[in-house]
Each structure stands twice: as C-alpha cells, then as structure tokens.
Amino acid sequence: MRIDQIQIEQIVSEVMRNLQGGAGAQRPTPAASPTPAAPAASGDLSRLAGVFETVDQCVAAAAKAQQELAALPLAKRGEIVQAIRAAGVARADEMARMAVAETQMGRAEHKVQKNLNCAKFTPGVEDLKATIHRGQYGMTMTELIPFGVVCAVTPVTNPTSTIINNGIMFIAGGNAAVFCPHPAATKCTLTMMALLNDAIRAAGGPPNLLTSVAKPTLRTVKEAMDHKGTNIICATGGPALVKAALESPKRAVCAGPGNPPALVDSTANLAQAARDCVAGASFDNNVICIAEKEFIVEDSVADEFMRELERNEAYRLTGAEASRVAEIAMVDGHPNRDFIGRHASTILEAAGIRVSGDPKIAFLEAQPRDVLVMEEQMMPIIPVVRARNFDQAMDLAKTAEGGRRHTIVIHSRNTDNITRFLNATKPTIFVANGPSTAGDAAEGEGHLAMTLAGPTGEGFTRPSSFCRERRIALAGGTLAVM
Secondary structure, three states: OEEEHHHHHHHHHHHHHHHOOOOOOOOOOOOOOOOOOOOOOOOOHHHOOOEEOOHHHHHHHHHHHHHHHHOOOHHHHHHHHHHHHHHHHHOHHHHHHHHHHHHOOOOHHHHHHHHHHHHHHOOOHHHOEEEEEEEOOEEEEEEEEEOOEEEEEOOOOOHHHHHHHHHHHHHHOOOEEEEEOOHHHHHHHHHHHHHHHHHHHHOOOOOOOEEEEOOOOHHHHHHHHHOOOOOEEEEEOOHHHHHHHHOOOOEEEEEOOOOOEEEEOOOOOHHHHHHHHHHHHHHHHHOOOOOOOEEEEEHHHHHHHHHHHHHOOEEEEOHHHHHHHHHHHEEOOEEOHHHOOOOHHHHHHHOOOOOOOOOOEEEEEOOOOOHHHHOOOOOOEEEEEEEOOHHHHHHHHHHHHOOOOOEEEEEOOOHHHHHHHHHHHOOOEEEEOOOHHHHOOOOOOOOOOOOEEOOOOOEEOOHHHHEEEEEEEEEHHHHHHO
16 A cells, blocks of 8 residues: 555654653654854855855755754645745746856756746655555555755756756755756856745745855865765766766766657658657757757658758758868867857857858758767757668667667657667657657656656656655554554
8 A cells, every 4th residue: 555655654653652652742852963154255156045165064054954854744845845846936037047148058948948847847745655564463664764965966058947856856855955066057056046945944944955065166066975964966967977976985866968869760750750859959959968969860751851850940051061060069079068058040150151040950961970970969950860771770879879878769650660769779768759858747748857867777856766765664563552
C-alpha cells in the first residue's frame, strides 16, 4: 500500500507518542546550532538574502536553516513550496530579461517560458511517497528523509529557471542548498535566489535555505563540493563539471551535456517534422541540452525536408556562406563561446551574411564527421546530414549522439523504425514525432526538470532524487497501540 508522506508522518507521530507513554508527548527540540555570520555588507550582490562572503558562511547558514525546515510539519513545507512557485511566476519576465542582458544568451521570451514552466511543473512535496508493509510480525514503514545541505552547481545557459526548479526540489525534499552559480550569470542567479529566500521567509520558512557566495569562482565550487557540511552534490553543466562531481566521495546527481540528433526517415510527415525540428532547435537559441543539434535525413526526402525548413523561418546556407559560418561557429573543435546562445542573424552577420528579419535557425548540409555534427554547439546553426537509408541514418545518429544517452528525436510513421531506434540508442529522453521540448513537461506529459541526470541515472530529477530512504520497523505487539 502506498500513502503520502503527510499521512506517514501522522502515523509515525501517533505511534511514537503512544510508545513514549502519552498522547501529549512533544517532538524533541532540535539541537541548537551556532548562529551563522550575517551576510556581508560589501557590494550590491552581497546584500541580497542568502548571499555571503565565504563558503563556510554559506554552509553554516544553510545547515541551520535546514534544521529549522526539518522541524516544520510537511504541510508547512508545502506552503513554502507554493510561495516559491508564486514568486517564480511573478518575477518570470523580469528575471528572464536580466538573464539575457547578463549572459547575452538565448531569447527573453523563451526564458520567461522556462521560468514559468519551472515554477508550475516542478514536483513538490507530493513526490515524497512512503510505503507501509503490514503482517503478522508487525509493520514496516519506508519514508524519504532529506540529505541535508545540497551543493548545487548551476549553468550559465539556464540560470534563473534552474534556481526555481532546484529550489523547489531541494526544499520540498527537506534540504537546504549552497548554490554555485556560473560566474557569467552571477547577478541574475543570485537575484533569483534572493527573491525565493524572501518568499520563503514571507511564508513562515527559515532564512537562508538557499545560499551562495557573492563572488563565485571555480575555487568556491570545489570548496563547496569538498566541504564537510555539504551532504550531496547536484551538478548541472558540462563534462568537466560532471567529472569533478563524480570524483567526489559524496553522492552526486549529475546532468551532463548532450548532442541530440533528430532523425527524419522516408515515411515522416515532412511538414510536421520540419516545423517541430525548427521549434525544438530554435528554443532559447539552442542552449538547452535537449534541443536538436543535428538533423539526420534519409536522402530520398532530404531536399523536400530542407524546403520545409525554409518555410518555417529557417535560413539555408550554401556554398561560401555555409563554409564561412561553419568556420566561425566552431573553433579548435569546440563551439565558439562568442556565439553560444546568440541569434542566428547575429552569427550570420559576423560571417558577413546579411539577412532580412530574424530567422529562427540557419542550416547547412554537412558531412557525418564534421565537428559541427559531432560536438554540441548550443547555437541555432544546425547541420543537415544525408543518409542513404534508415539503417545508415540510425548509425549516423548514434555516432553523432556519441553514447551520451541524453536525448534522441525521430520523425517517422514506421513504428518498427521508431522501436529499433529507441532500442539501439537507450537515451534518457526519446521523442517521436514532436519537438525535443515535448520531452519536458511544458509540451509533453510528466514533470519538469532542469537537471536531467543521465550520467548518474536519476533521469528527470525530482524532490525524491535528493532524499534518503529510512525504514521504521514496528515489531511484534507494537501495532496494538494503534
């Protein structure tokens, strides 16, 4: 039998009160913790709620806040989560525009959508399910309890939405957090965090459930990961970050990079496939990890598919134009940081190509082993690769995806092809006949996560991803007291 955590909390409380000899027994008061130093007073960011000068101060403040949160009823925790949701919705537009202004990445209207989606679709305390087993030997209950303080490293690509999403998950699970923002997104990340801290306080929660240093660096990230006061790591970022997190002796929940291919076979509805491919690849200028990064198309339909792309506000690059864009988009085998998340028109202009309007993406034909195909570019410049047949298309897509097991997209009306591709790739997200964004809650079913933990197996993270299981065994005649 499965029951929710509020019910199990009531059952356990009733049992323990009776075992202790009276219904009036009180819950023990948590041990007192040293009061952390006050937030630093130097600089604008350091005056924000939850912002401190040192990692030690962050951890001390978060640990104290987590103890206070753990002493609150779960229903109160739910109220705090609702306050975070309301703050995320109320400030979605403002924070999206701040993120674009600071990072120069993405589209403000899409970041607004991400902020709103995270506030609305991130699971809360309802995710904390408990299990009861009853029999002749008594009753065993399994519940989820917090790890404590999460060291959470957040990306430059999705700064404010990740704070909303992670903040809800961590607090719903009973945890506090020390955030480690990307230095290029410090202002928007800390501002979003402080707004959530204000909402938490207004809802009756403790101060400093979410903390960060005022000046994040690689050194402070390592210090927070290694700190004895942090209990679990949540790392959302690139391969170097994931590697560092996995080398820690602590449990790490890691969201690594992807390079999602979209395969278009000869049976696909080409008009829909092109519309969906443009929608997914152009979302927030391709900075999200699940976005289509290359289109692998059967040769028999490739020309018509590319015409359909053009009908959906995609700019086709050919000849010298294609060569110039490919040359500046990738440098030394890696994406040019100056163009990550920039508008297609900005990148084209840098290559000396003037276009009218604001194309959603630009695309060019490429060879299977071109660096633009093999590496995650995170910009709306999309290579199109021709394949002789479905078997070769599947092989090329698998090679481009590189075994990351992240996201795979296919457009096909052949169910055998869809099934073969799914079984051959074993991704964390598999989307058939839709944009990549259908793999997330906003345009599909299920819950939303900004930390897609493929490398460590949690998949779409949720509050329970940051909890431990605890078993409570009430043996023999204990049940009689109920």
